[in-house]
Every structure is written in C-alpha cells, then in structure tokens.
Amino acid sequence: MGEHYFTRKPTARRRPLEFTAVLRGRSLSFHTDSAVFSRATVDAGTRLLIEAVEIGPHTSLLDLGCGYGAIGLAVAAAVDGATIVMTDVNHRAVALARRNATANGLRADVREGPLYEPLAALVFDHIAANPPIRAGKSVVHGIVEGAPDHLREGGSLWLVARTKQGAPSLQEKMCEVFGNAEIVARGGGFRVLRSRRAGNP
Numbered sequence: 001m002g003e004h005y006f007t008r009k010p011t012a013r014r015r016p017l018e019f020t021a022v023l024r025g026r027s028l029s030f031h032t033d034s035a036v037f038s039r040a041t042v043d044a045g046t047r048l049l050i051e052a053v054e055i056g057p058h059t060s061l062l063d064l065g066c067g068y069g070a071i072g073l074a075v076a077a078a079v080d081g082a083t084i085v086m087t088d089v090n091h092r093a094v095a096l097a098r099r100n101a102t103a104n105g106l107r108a109d110v111r112e113g114p115l116y117e118p119l120a121a122l123v124f125d126h127i128a129a130n131p132p133i134r135a136g137k138s139v140v141h142g143i144v145e146g147a148p149d150h151l152r153e154g155g156s157l158w159l160v161a162r163t164k165q166g167a168p169s170l171q172e173k174m175c176e177v178f179g180n181a182e183i184v185a186r187g188g189g190f191r192v193l194r195s196r197r198a199g200n201p
C-alpha cells in the first residue's frame with residue numbers, strides 16, 4: 001500500500017536528500033527523505049506562510065504538522081528569542097525536524113503525536129500550519145477547533161491552503177471558531193489566512 005506524507009511510521013525505502021533554502025532572508029539547510037511532505041524543496045504555500053507570519057521578538061510559535069521543520073526553523077532563525085515548538089504525527093518527519101534544528105544550530109522543542117496531543121496545556125502567541133488537506137476534514141478542522149485552547153489572548157492562528165482546494169472552506173471554519181479570518185497573503189495559487197483570539201496579547 002502507498003504511504004502518505006502523514007503516515008505515522010513510514011516504512012518506504014529511504015531516499016535522503018539535503019537542500020538549502022533562503023527563508024525570511026536566512027539560509028537554512030534541510031535534510032529530507034521519502035514519505036515526508038515536499039521532500040525536494042520547500043513547498044510554495046509553506047514559503048508564502050513563512051514570509052507572511054508577523055511575529056515579534058521573544059514570542060512563541062507552534063509549528064503544527066511541522067514536517068522536516070521549514071516553518072518553525074525559519075522563524076527560529078529570523079526572530080530574536082523566539083520560542084519554537086514543533087509537532088508532527090509522522091515519526092520520520094519528527095526525526096528530520098530534530099536533525100535540521102541541530103544542523104542549523106537552532107533551538108526547537110520537537111514532539112511527536114497527533115494534533116495538540118503532545119502539548120498538554122502549553123499555550124502560544126502564534127500557531128502556524130500548512131495543514132494536511134489530504135488527511136481529511138476531521139484533521140484539518142481539528143487544527144482550527146483546538147487552536148483557541150493553545151493560544152494566549154490576542155494570539156493568532158496562521159494557515160495556508162490552495163485557493164482552489166481548501167482555502168474558502170478553511171476560512172469559513174476559522175470564522176466559525178474565532179469569529180474572524182482574514183486573507184493576509186496571496187500568491188502562486190495559495191492564500192494565507194489569519195484568525196485572532198479575542199483579548200490583548
């Protein structure tokens with residue numbers, strides 16, 4: 001049976017790869033492998049999200065469904081004193097994200113498990129994800145529904161999706177849960193959406 005990028009314990013033959021990408025003006029190297037999302041290069045939607053996230057120094061970010069770590073590590077490299085936590089359900093992705101943090105000399109707490117399960121009661125200033133649309137609505141909606149409990153007051157959920165495959169229904173869901181959802185970036189057939197939790201940061 002074929003394996004998806006969200007298989008928990010991938011067994012696909014290893015096809016390790018390493019590439020460099022410039023994200024938020026910093027050059028980062030990434031080790032990747034088969035059975036992880038966007039193995040050969042940083043996905044265009046992920047890039048749009050990385051460049052769009054407005055995050056101040058000494059704030060915290062959860063990279064949910066981190067894959068090999070592009071979002072969390074780009075923010076760790078670019079934002080002074082940022083606290084980064086990354087999670088993924090895919091064991092291979094988690095191992096790569098840890099390896100990539102070390103390889104780039106960056107600090108990130110990488111945890112394995114579904115949705116918000118590995119986080120207990122941790123809360124963040126920002127949650128960012130390129131959600132696994134192919135994993136189905138229950139997972140994608142689970143990311144949105146679980147976000148308020150893991151955001152500080154005034155914190156933001158940032159999601160990217162294809163304009164023609166997911167973005168409109170995702171925006172609707174974000175609006176339903178947060179009461180707001182704005183399009184903050186568009187490009188290459190993607191939209192970056194932001195919802196804010198009520199209250200002052």
Ligand SMILES: C[S@@+](CC[C@H](N)C(=O)[O-])C[C@H]1O[C@@H](n2cnc3c(N)ncnc32)[C@H](O)[C@@H]1O
Nearest residue numbers: 006037046065066067088089090114115130132
């Ligand atoms: C579209 S990929 C994005 C990966 C990475 N953030 C990037 O942009 O390159 C979605 C990620 O979500 C992960 N994922 C799928 N289902 C999940 C779940 N229930 N809980 C946490 N992560 C999940 C997948 O393993 C995959 O790495």
